[in-house]
Amino acid sequence: MAVLNLGFTGMDSATEAELRRAFEQALPAAGGGWQLVADTHADYVVVDMDSMYGPMSWLRLHAAGKQVIGLTAAPRSQTPYRIGRPIDAGELATLLREMRGPGAEVAPASPEPPAAAPASVPSGMTPSPEPQDQLPEELPIAAAAAELPPNPDAIVEPALPAAEPPSSAVGQVLPPAPSIAPHVPATPAPPAPSRSAEPQTLAEWLASGRLRGRTRFERGGASILIDADQRHYFGPSALKPLAPLFESTGVDQSDFEPVGADVWSAQTAALGAAQPLARLVWYGALLAGGGRIVAGYDAGTRFRLTKWPQTEREFPKHFRIATAMMKGPATVAEVAQAAGVPEGDVADFVNASLATGFAEPHRDPEPEPEAPKSGGLFGRLRGR
Known part of the structure; x- marks a missing residue:
């Protein structure tokens, strides 16, 4: 054989x-x-x-x-x-x-x-691609003609404690909950607008932690089913068709339509497997800056990846960007030059990675305190 x-x-x-x-x-x-x-x-x-x-x-x-x-x-x-x-x-x-x-x-x-034999250190390391190289995942993909395969790359959903009430409950909105608060940068930054204010966009609602139960959200001809308690959603496998959901402002509680158990079962069965809600959080943050880094960071801020993110096939440049950022802390301009991509793409990727905890601003270590002067016999003799 x-x-x-x-x-x-x-x-x-x-x-x-x-x-x-x-x-x-x-x-x-x-x-x-x-x-x-x-x-x-x-x-x-x-x-x-x-x-x-x-x-x-x-x-x-x-x-x-x-x-x-x-x-x-x-x-x-x-x-x-x-x-x-x-x-x-x-x-x-x-x-x-x-x-x-x-x-x-x-x-x-x-x-x-x-x-x-098993090595004591990881093997298979290779240099990052040069800007002129075409990566395998950058080959043309007819994403607009058909949906992605059942297993496109996705952001990994972090493990979260079970929420109450159980996911079978009809959708509702509760007071602010800290369980899915956005990733907090390690470097102090100017204060952001208070989260106590009513969210105005889908991205803000997802980050607020105030959604509960099962709801439907529709905007601009696109729609998704959200199970906030189980931290997943049902919708198209591709992300770009969901862009209209994030474009409008003035989103309030009444825009999240509660969905009963029977209707939920019937409609989710036609939409395929559940997808992690963190994927929507990532996409909302990717669109939020419009090619600019979010407020609170200046052009000299250096960012680093805390771990390798799962990249989306719809955004092939992100693999280049992540490869460049893995080399060490760098500004948006430095990453763009190293990866051979526009600065706007880097800024959007950094925004999304900050929101999902895959990146953080770099802070130089504090200088070592000066050693105290010797007080021994020779020190006293030198002081005479």
Whole structure:
């Protein structure tokens, strides 16, 4: 039987060891036909997309013509195949079986060097792309003609405590709740407008934490169903068709129409899987600045990514921007020059990353206090 080669890269040794154990358990259920080899000799390579090194490895492997399997806790990944977290041997067996297919024709495997032993540090790091290079995800995509696949890249929803009342309750608006307050920058900034004022846009309502239950929101021919308690929504898989929802002001409580349980079940069934509400928060912040950084930061403010964000296929330049920002703190202008993109795109990306906690302004460390002068015998002699 023809054998396919599988390798691992862009992950720490503990994760690689866990994957190896899962592979050994999954191989019999998958019907065999796979062997582990070093990632440089593998046809399919598993990459930890949740690590700092994963997206960089993904870029390198694409250039080498490899098939990439993304290991991620996110419900979506920009890779062709996905392994979820926590790692499940049964899920891995199903994936391996599906990837082989019933009549997979593969050249017999030639002897290859054994897979490298787990390394003590992540591997697969690669330089960021040059401005003139075209990244794989920047190839034209007919997003306007059809919706994205079921698994486009998305912002990862942070874990939040369960809210009361339960999600089956009809939508309502409560007094301000701090549970989903916007990310607070570490660097002091001029005070922002008070959140006690009534929200005026959908983005402000989402950030206020005052929505509860299940509601429908419509604007400009676009509509979504929001389950504020479960922190998800139902709507088109693409984000750009939802832009009209964020364009209008004067949004008040009456614009969120409560939806009963029977109607909710019928309408959500036709809209597909639930999507994290943080994705809408991210998109609202992306549009809010209109190409300018939000109020409270000047042109000299340097920003840094606290972790690698999941990027959206509709915004391919964001991968360049994130790659440039991972190098270290930089101003909007410096990131734009390094990534080869307009400053407005960088400002919008920074705004969205600040709102969702993926970025923060950089603050230089405080200077070390001066060491006290010696008071010993030689110090007293020098003082005479």
